[in-house]
Amino acid sequence: MWIEKFQIKKTNKIAALYPITKLWLTAFYILGTLIVSTIRIHKLPLLLLPWFCSLFIFASCSGIRKKFFKSIKKAAFVAIIIFLVQAFIVPGGEVLFRFGILRICSTGLITGTNLSLLILNIAGIFVWLFQTTEYKEISRALEDNGLNYKACFLFLSTMQMIELLGRNSRIILNAQKARGVETEGNVLIRAKAFIPSMVPLVLGAIISSEDRVLTLESKGFDVNCKKTHILNVEKTGNEKWAICIGIGILLFLLIGRIVLWIQ
Numbered sequence: 001m002w003i004e005k006f007q008i009k010k011t012n013k014i015a016a017l018y019p020i021t022k023l024w025l026t027a028f029y030i031l032g033t034l035i036v037s038t039i040r041i042h043k044l045p046l047l048l049l050p051w052f053c054s055l056f057i058f059a060s061c062s063g064i065r066k067k068f069f070k071s072i073k074k075a076a077f078v079a080i081i082i083f084l085v086q087a088f089i090v091p092g093g094e095v096l097f098r099f100g101i102l103r104i105c106s107t108g109l110i111t112g113t114n115l116s117l118l119i120l121n122i123a124g125i126f127v128w129l130f131q132t133t134e135y136k137e138i139s140r141a142l143e144d145n146g147l148n149y150k151a152c153f154l155f156l157s158t159m160q161m162i163e164l165l166g167r168n169s170r171i172i173l174n175a176q177k178a179r180g181v182e183t184e185g186n187v188l189i190r191a192k193a194f195i196p197s198m199v200p201l202v203l204g205a206i207i208s209s210e211d212r213v214l215t216l217e218s219k220g221f222d223v224n225c226k227k228t229h230i231l232n233v234e235k236t237g238n239e240k241w242a243i244c245i246g247i248g249i250l251l252f253l254l255i256g257r258i259v260l261w262i263q
Contacts, residue, residue, distance in 0.1 A: 007231065008137060012063040013238055015132040019141035021239040026129050028246040033121040035253045039260060043110050048117035055124045064131045071131065075123035079116040086112030135159040140233045149227055157212070168204055172197040 010016035017025075037045045059068035092107030139156040143149050176197065216222075 008134060008233075012132075013236065014058075014062040014242075015064070016236050017132075017242055018235045018239050019133050019138045019233060020145055021235075021242050022129055022133055023138070024243055025246050026125050028250050029125040030122055032250055032253050033118065033125075035250075035257050037114060037118060038257060043106075044113050045117055046113075048121055052117065052121050052124060055121070055128060059128055059131075062128065062132050064128070067131050068127060071127045072124055075120060075127065079120040079123075082119060083112040083116035086115055136231055137233050140229060140231050144233065153221075164208070165201065169197060169201055172200055 033048065033051065036047050036051045039045065039047050041047065055072075056065070056068070059065055087104045087108045088102055090105065090108035090111045092105050094106045095103050098104075135156050139152040142155070143152040
Protein backbone atom coordinates (compact mmCIF):
# COMPACT_ATOMS: atom_id res chain seq x y z
CA MET A 1 0.00 0.00 0.00
CA TRP A 2 1.07 3.60 -0.56
CA ILE A 3 0.83 4.28 3.20
CA GLU A 4 3.79 1.92 3.71
CA LYS A 5 6.02 4.45 1.92
CA PHE A 6 5.53 6.91 4.80
CA GLN A 7 6.43 4.46 7.56
CA ILE A 8 9.86 4.64 9.20
CA LYS A 9 11.69 1.32 9.16
CA LYS A 10 14.75 0.71 11.34
CA THR A 11 16.89 -2.41 11.48
CA ASN A 12 18.85 -1.53 14.64
CA LYS A 13 17.04 -2.80 17.74
CA ILE A 14 18.04 0.16 19.95
CA ALA A 15 17.24 2.79 17.32
CA ALA A 16 13.89 1.09 16.65
CA LEU A 17 12.73 1.36 20.27
CA TYR A 18 9.44 3.13 20.92
CA PRO A 19 10.00 6.92 21.22
CA ILE A 20 8.48 7.09 24.73
CA THR A 21 10.94 4.39 25.83
CA LYS A 22 13.79 6.49 24.47
CA LEU A 23 12.49 9.50 26.40
CA TRP A 24 12.54 7.39 29.58
CA LEU A 25 16.11 6.25 28.83
CA THR A 26 17.07 9.89 28.31
CA ALA A 27 15.56 10.80 31.68
CA PHE A 28 17.37 7.87 33.35
CA TYR A 29 20.69 8.99 31.89
CA ILE A 30 20.19 12.59 33.06
CA LEU A 31 19.34 11.37 36.59
CA GLY A 32 22.40 9.13 36.49
CA THR A 33 24.51 12.11 35.42
CA LEU A 34 23.29 14.10 38.41
CA ILE A 35 24.09 11.21 40.76
CA VAL A 36 27.58 10.64 39.30
CA SER A 37 28.31 14.38 39.50
CA THR A 38 27.99 14.22 43.31
CA ILE A 39 30.94 11.79 43.52
CA ARG A 40 34.06 13.94 43.77
CA ILE A 41 37.71 13.07 43.27
CA HIS A 42 39.89 15.89 44.62
CA LYS A 43 36.68 17.96 44.69
CA LEU A 44 36.18 17.41 40.93
CA PRO A 45 33.39 15.29 39.30
CA LEU A 46 35.93 13.34 37.23
CA LEU A 47 33.71 10.25 37.00
CA LEU A 48 31.53 12.17 34.57
CA LEU A 49 34.22 11.60 31.93
CA PRO A 50 33.92 7.77 31.80
CA TRP A 51 30.15 8.19 32.22
CA PHE A 52 30.19 10.38 29.10
CA CYS A 53 32.39 7.86 27.24
CA SER A 54 29.65 5.27 27.76
CA LEU A 55 27.53 7.35 25.39
CA PHE A 56 29.92 6.52 22.54
CA ILE A 57 29.39 2.82 23.20
CA PHE A 58 25.64 3.38 23.34
CA ALA A 59 25.74 5.37 20.07
CA SER A 60 27.82 2.68 18.38
CA CYS A 61 25.33 0.01 19.45
CA SER A 62 22.56 2.24 18.05
CA GLY A 63 24.28 2.42 14.65
CA ILE A 64 24.94 6.19 14.71
CA ARG A 65 28.62 6.29 15.71
CA LYS A 66 29.80 8.62 12.92
CA LYS A 67 26.84 11.00 13.15
CA PHE A 68 27.07 11.08 16.92
CA PHE A 69 30.80 11.88 16.91
CA LYS A 70 30.30 14.64 14.35
CA SER A 71 27.52 16.28 16.37
CA ILE A 72 29.10 15.86 19.79
CA LYS A 73 32.17 17.82 18.67
CA LYS A 74 30.00 20.96 18.55
CA ALA A 75 28.71 20.31 22.06
CA ALA A 76 32.28 19.70 23.25
CA PHE A 77 33.35 23.06 21.79
CA VAL A 78 30.58 24.82 23.75
CA ALA A 79 31.53 22.91 26.91
CA ILE A 80 35.18 23.96 26.56
CA ILE A 81 34.17 27.62 26.21
CA ILE A 82 31.97 27.38 29.30
CA PHE A 83 34.81 25.74 31.23
CA LEU A 84 37.29 28.48 30.28
CA VAL A 85 34.85 31.28 31.10
CA GLN A 86 33.98 29.79 34.48
CA ALA A 87 37.60 28.96 35.30
CA PHE A 88 38.91 32.45 34.59
CA ILE A 89 35.97 34.47 35.93
CA VAL A 90 34.80 32.72 39.12
CA PRO A 91 37.02 33.84 42.04
CA GLY A 92 37.68 32.11 45.32
CA GLY A 93 40.04 29.60 46.83
CA GLU A 94 43.68 28.98 46.00
CA VAL A 95 45.19 30.56 42.87
CA LEU A 96 46.28 27.67 40.66
CA PHE A 97 47.43 29.55 37.58
CA ARG A 98 48.28 33.17 36.83
CA PHE A 99 49.16 34.85 33.55
CA GLY A 100 49.15 38.63 33.75
CA ILE A 101 45.69 39.73 34.83
CA LEU A 102 44.26 36.27 34.12
CA ARG A 103 44.13 33.70 36.86
CA ILE A 104 42.45 30.41 37.62
CA CYS A 105 41.28 29.82 41.18
CA SER A 106 40.33 26.47 42.67
CA THR A 107 36.67 27.48 42.98
CA GLY A 108 36.54 28.52 39.31
CA LEU A 109 38.20 25.26 38.24
CA ILE A 110 35.71 23.17 40.21
CA THR A 111 32.71 25.17 38.98
CA GLY A 112 33.87 25.13 35.36
CA THR A 113 34.62 21.41 35.37
CA ASN A 114 31.29 20.51 36.96
CA LEU A 115 29.21 22.73 34.67
CA SER A 116 30.99 21.79 31.44
CA LEU A 117 30.83 18.04 32.11
CA LEU A 118 27.15 18.26 33.06
CA ILE A 119 26.35 20.14 29.84
CA LEU A 120 28.42 17.70 27.79
CA ASN A 121 26.63 14.65 29.21
CA ILE A 122 23.12 16.11 28.96
CA ALA A 123 23.75 17.41 25.43
CA GLY A 124 25.17 14.03 24.45
CA ILE A 125 22.10 12.04 25.44
CA PHE A 126 19.82 14.47 23.59
CA VAL A 127 22.05 14.14 20.51
CA TRP A 128 21.56 10.37 20.72
CA LEU A 129 17.79 10.78 21.15
CA PHE A 130 17.26 13.04 18.15
CA GLN A 131 19.65 11.11 15.91
CA THR A 132 17.83 7.83 16.51
CA THR A 133 14.33 9.31 16.55
CA GLU A 134 12.66 11.70 14.14
CA TYR A 135 10.58 14.55 15.49
CA LYS A 136 7.41 13.22 13.92
CA GLU A 137 7.92 9.87 15.65
CA ILE A 138 8.11 11.57 19.06
CA SER A 139 5.07 13.72 18.27
CA ARG A 140 3.05 10.71 17.12
CA ALA A 141 4.00 8.65 20.17
CA LEU A 142 3.15 11.49 22.55
CA GLU A 143 -0.27 11.87 20.97
CA ASP A 144 -0.87 8.12 21.22
CA ASN A 145 -0.08 8.37 24.94
CA GLY A 146 -2.67 11.05 25.66
CA LEU A 147 -1.01 14.37 24.91
CA ASN A 148 -3.29 16.89 23.17
CA TYR A 149 -2.80 16.86 19.40
CA LYS A 150 -2.37 20.65 19.36
CA ALA A 151 0.55 20.42 21.79
CA CYS A 152 2.05 17.63 19.66
CA PHE A 153 1.74 19.75 16.54
CA LEU A 154 3.31 22.72 18.35
CA PHE A 155 6.30 20.57 19.33
CA LEU A 156 6.67 19.15 15.82
CA SER A 157 6.29 22.49 14.01
CA THR A 158 8.76 24.18 16.37
CA MET A 159 11.46 21.56 15.84
CA GLN A 160 10.88 21.56 12.08
CA MET A 161 10.96 25.35 11.98
CA ILE A 162 14.45 25.37 13.52
CA GLU A 163 15.76 23.14 10.71
CA LEU A 164 13.84 25.13 8.09
CA LEU A 165 15.23 28.48 9.24
CA GLY A 166 18.75 27.08 9.29
CA ARG A 167 18.39 25.69 5.77
CA ASN A 168 16.85 28.92 4.44
CA SER A 169 19.58 31.06 6.02
CA ARG A 170 22.24 29.00 4.22
CA ILE A 171 20.35 29.37 0.94
CA ILE A 172 20.13 33.15 1.38
CA LEU A 173 23.83 33.43 2.24
CA ASN A 174 24.76 31.34 -0.81
CA ALA A 175 22.57 33.59 -2.98
CA GLN A 176 24.34 36.66 -1.62
CA LYS A 177 27.70 35.05 -2.27
CA ALA A 178 26.64 34.39 -5.88
CA ARG A 179 25.86 38.12 -6.25
CA GLY A 180 29.35 39.05 -5.10
CA VAL A 181 28.57 39.88 -1.49
CA GLU A 182 31.37 38.95 0.92
CA THR A 183 30.08 36.35 3.38
CA GLU A 184 33.39 34.93 4.62
CA GLY A 185 36.13 36.58 6.64
CA ASN A 186 36.32 38.16 10.06
CA VAL A 187 33.42 38.67 12.45
CA LEU A 188 32.58 42.14 11.09
CA ILE A 189 32.31 40.92 7.49
CA ARG A 190 30.13 37.98 8.54
CA ALA A 191 27.88 40.31 10.55
CA LYS A 192 27.43 42.63 7.56
CA ALA A 193 26.42 39.67 5.40
CA PHE A 194 24.18 38.08 8.03
CA ILE A 195 22.10 41.11 9.05
CA PRO A 196 20.64 41.79 5.52
CA SER A 197 19.76 38.08 5.23
CA MET A 198 17.48 38.35 8.28
CA VAL A 199 14.84 40.38 6.40
CA PRO A 200 14.05 37.76 3.71
CA LEU A 201 14.45 35.01 6.31
CA VAL A 202 11.84 36.51 8.67
CA LEU A 203 9.47 37.41 5.81
CA GLY A 204 9.76 33.90 4.42
CA ALA A 205 8.97 32.43 7.84
CA ILE A 206 5.87 34.63 8.18
CA ILE A 207 4.61 33.70 4.71
CA SER A 208 5.20 29.99 5.32
CA SER A 209 3.36 30.18 8.66
CA GLU A 210 0.34 31.76 6.96
CA ASP A 211 0.36 29.02 4.33
CA ARG A 212 0.57 26.41 7.07
CA VAL A 213 -2.42 27.90 8.90
CA LEU A 214 -4.53 27.82 5.73
CA THR A 215 -3.50 24.22 5.09
CA LEU A 216 -4.47 23.18 8.61
CA GLU A 217 -7.83 24.93 8.37
CA SER A 218 -8.56 23.20 5.06
CA LYS A 219 -7.86 19.82 6.68
CA GLY A 220 -10.11 20.47 9.68
CA PHE A 221 -7.36 20.76 12.28
CA ASP A 222 -9.65 22.48 14.82
CA VAL A 223 -12.57 20.13 14.28
CA ASN A 224 -13.35 18.14 17.42
CA CYS A 225 -13.24 14.60 16.06
CA LYS A 226 -10.99 11.56 15.90
CA LYS A 227 -7.85 12.34 13.92
CA THR A 228 -6.36 10.06 11.28
CA HIS A 229 -2.62 9.59 10.77
CA ILE A 230 -0.48 8.32 7.94
CA LEU A 231 2.53 7.62 10.18
CA ASN A 232 2.17 4.73 12.62
CA VAL A 233 4.69 4.20 15.41
CA GLU A 234 4.66 0.71 16.91
CA LYS A 235 6.52 -1.01 19.72
CA THR A 236 9.18 -3.60 18.89
CA GLY A 237 8.75 -5.75 22.01
CA ASN A 238 12.15 -4.82 23.47
CA GLU A 239 10.87 -1.81 25.37
CA LYS A 240 10.38 -3.60 28.72
CA TRP A 241 13.92 -4.93 28.64
CA ALA A 242 15.31 -1.48 27.85
CA ILE A 243 13.35 0.13 30.71
CA CYS A 244 14.44 -2.60 33.14
CA ILE A 245 18.11 -2.19 32.19
CA GLY A 246 17.83 1.59 32.53
CA ILE A 247 16.20 1.33 35.96
CA GLY A 248 18.76 -1.27 37.02
CA ILE A 249 21.71 0.97 36.12
CA LEU A 250 20.08 3.94 37.84
CA LEU A 251 19.46 1.91 41.03
CA PHE A 252 23.05 0.65 40.94
CA LEU A 253 24.35 4.23 40.78
CA LEU A 254 21.98 5.35 43.54
CA ILE A 255 22.90 2.50 45.88
CA GLY A 256 26.60 2.99 45.17
CA ARG A 257 26.32 6.68 45.95
CA ILE A 258 24.54 5.96 49.25
CA VAL A 259 27.24 3.43 50.22
CA LEU A 260 29.98 5.96 49.48
CA TRP A 261 28.13 8.61 51.43
CA ILE A 262 27.76 6.34 54.49
CA GLN A 263 31.45 5.43 54.37
